[in-house]
Amino acid sequence: MNNKENKLNFKKDHTKKLKELLIGRIHQLGTFHFADNSWYFSMKHKDSLPKGNYTITFHQVPEGYKVWVKYYALLCTTSTSFTSKKCLIIARFLKFIIHNYGYIPIEKIERNHINAYEYHLKLSSNSVNLNHFTYSSLQDFFVKLTDFNEMPNIVPTKNINPFRQIRKKDRQGMIPTKVIRAWDRAMKDKTKDIPLEFRTLYWLIRSFPNRITEILSMKRDCLKSLYSEYILQIPTYKQNGGYTQEEVKSIPVIYTGHGKFVIDLIKELRKQTEELLECHELPENINSDYLFIVRYWTFMEENGGIKVRYDPRYKNNLRNWVGFMINNLFKQLTPLLNIRDEDGNLIIPTTHQFRHNAVTDRLYKVGYTTEQIRRLTGHKNEAMTKHYTHQLIEKHKEIHLGIENLRSSNDSPVEFRGKIMNLDERTTKQLSRDPRRYLTWEANGKKGVGICSDISGCNPKGTSVHFECYACDWFVPKLEYLKDYKAEYEYWMEVVDRTSGDTKRAAHFENAIRNVSYLERILKICENGIEHFKEEKLQEQLDKFNTPPVWE
Structure with a gap:
């Protein structure tokens, strides 16, 4: 047996195995047979769409080409409805071939036949986008047929689609x-x-x-x-x-x-x-x-x-x-x-x-x-x-801070060296009498890192969850514990990073974001307090500078 015969036998064997493999896939798609003219992909039909969305029919395909269109359908990996549309497009092309040239074996279809159909499409009333889809379907059909060794390796369609797709203004964009x-x-x-x-x-x-x-x-x-x-x-x-x-x-x-x-x-x-x-x-x-x-x-x-x-x-x-x-x-x-x-x-x-x-x-x-x-x-x-990530965290913070109706960080009170800023005079006077009485829960392992300004009787030490204090508008952070707030903030940010990609830890992620939200607010309050304190000190120095000597 010469080399030419060996190659021919190899091609036949390869094509036979490929066809057997494709036909063997049918039981994974439905209960139909290869010879049927209607294929219902029941194994893929798991949603609320009608049966027709999972059915491919071959009634429109000329008899001499039907077997190749069926193999093509089995080679497609797109949705069933999309594959069905492409098979219908291919059927129209094959009808055009028979009408104008008589029956031509699929492997004998050449570029001049495709060019004739391209000219036919240009004269039709089809939209440019439909012609683009038609030609791309033919490209896909002939490319996939090259998987069969009995078919020529030369694809008769052009490499570049001659119909330029028009991108219409997105009608499916956001609603105003x-x-x-x-x-x-x-x-x-x-x-x-x-x-x-x-x-x-x-x-x-x-x-x-x-x-x-x-x-x-x-x-x-x-x-x-x-x-x-x-x-x-x-x-x-x-x-x-x-x-x-x-x-x-x-x-x-x-x-x-x-x-x-x-x-x-x-x-x-x-x-x-x-x-x-x-x-x-x-x-x-x-x-x-x-x-x-x-x-x-x-x-x-x-x-x-x-x-x-x-x-x-x-x-x-x-x-x-x-x-x-x-x-x-x-x-x-x-x-x-x-x-x-x-x-x-x-x-x-x-x-x-x-x-x-x-x-x-x-x-x-x-x-x-x-x-x-x-x-x-x-x-x-x-x-x-990825561009949603930052917005996701920020919206989480907005949710948790909004639930408690907390005042803005600029207006919130803060304590530094025994002085409370941004708080009404009556409450400030009451807290100043015995600050230790109103100390809140711990942060970063330390107790008393804030003051409860609810002088009417809240017992801040009665809660085992100190974040209940952080989430309260009565909480007054102490500037000397700024490092402790920062350490706690960094800890919870690490928890956010660790749990954000784990769907099984959604509750952990949500809890960490809540804690980060409250701590970030406290840090802003402290930063505003520092700026306010600096401004007061500067004003005191200016007042001293502008005060005339006692002898004047």
Whole structure:
């Protein structure tokens, strides 16, 4: 056997093994067979999207080419719906080949055939972006076919896509501030006839940067309690960016303020869903584990207000929501609320736009680590989230300092060498009689590193947690213990750095940020006190200098 025959046999053997390997993958995708004209990827269908998003059909592909398009579909690693779109594009190209040249074996298709189709696309009424996508799909198709040794190594398409993609102004960017605030007010107004499920969904997409499919795929048991927090579990089914299988994002939510508001909505919706399941028969295609199981309804106008109309044709039916339904509801509700931007334009938001706003606006209201932000946004690397880190910590501080309504560091009192500054005369006089009586808890191993200015009867030594004093507006730091405050601050900052990347230590991280917040405020109070003390000393010296001698 000569070398030419050896190479030919090797190619045949390689192609045979590759085909067997691809066909062997089918059981990991669904229960279909390679010969079927419709493939339902049931193994990938784990979210609330309809079955069609996980189905690829080959009815449009000419018979002589169908086997190659199927192998191509098995080689693709993109989402099922995206692969389906590309297969449809390729089918149109192959129909063009048959119509103009008759049947040509796939390996005989050359550059002149591709150029003819390119010219055909230029004469069509397609948008430039659609032509760009069409040509890139053909590029991908022929590149992947080179994995089969029976195919030529020369790819017939051009290396550079001849259709330049036009980057349109981002319509999916952030919603204007005026518009989003108007939506917030409307969705917190309980007098408006807005169903609980839509109100809850709004605040979930408003508060957390998740995709609508992820929110609609939440289970009824998505809440887990943990100390003063709840852990909100949201599934992610993103099929690129490093995801190979489903993941669950665990988001810690502080049960106070806005976090409490969202958690209570989820609890209320869970109860409503369970009641619906008890009273209605479930269709076969419904997922009964989901939180968002709803009746058929739409928004309509009635007497100048909002009215929810339940479809009488589906009086006793329930369904799972999917993304396009939510956008349709926003289209119905927007004109009823008459929410407009600064220029008076009616703005109809989309669910994906709320994701942009949540990342930069509401994200920091509930306390996440950087790693958890990556889980929230679905990003697998730090490049997309590192610019949030500083804002994250600063917002944490804002939360904790705001909870106690503490006065600013510039106006807060401070003690130095027995003198108390920035405190009313009556309280100062009372504290000066016996300062030791009002000494607070310890810091950095030392006792009495502050004064309690609550002269009405608070017993600061009655607490075993000295941060309760730091979090109190009555606390007066002592300047001589500035080094101790700094040492304690550095300790807790080290805890912040150590726990920020560990999702299992979310509570530790949140506690450390709280302590850092209070200590940073105390340090600022001390710094202001030092500056004030320096100014007073300087003024005393100036007064002495300007005082005339007694003999004058």
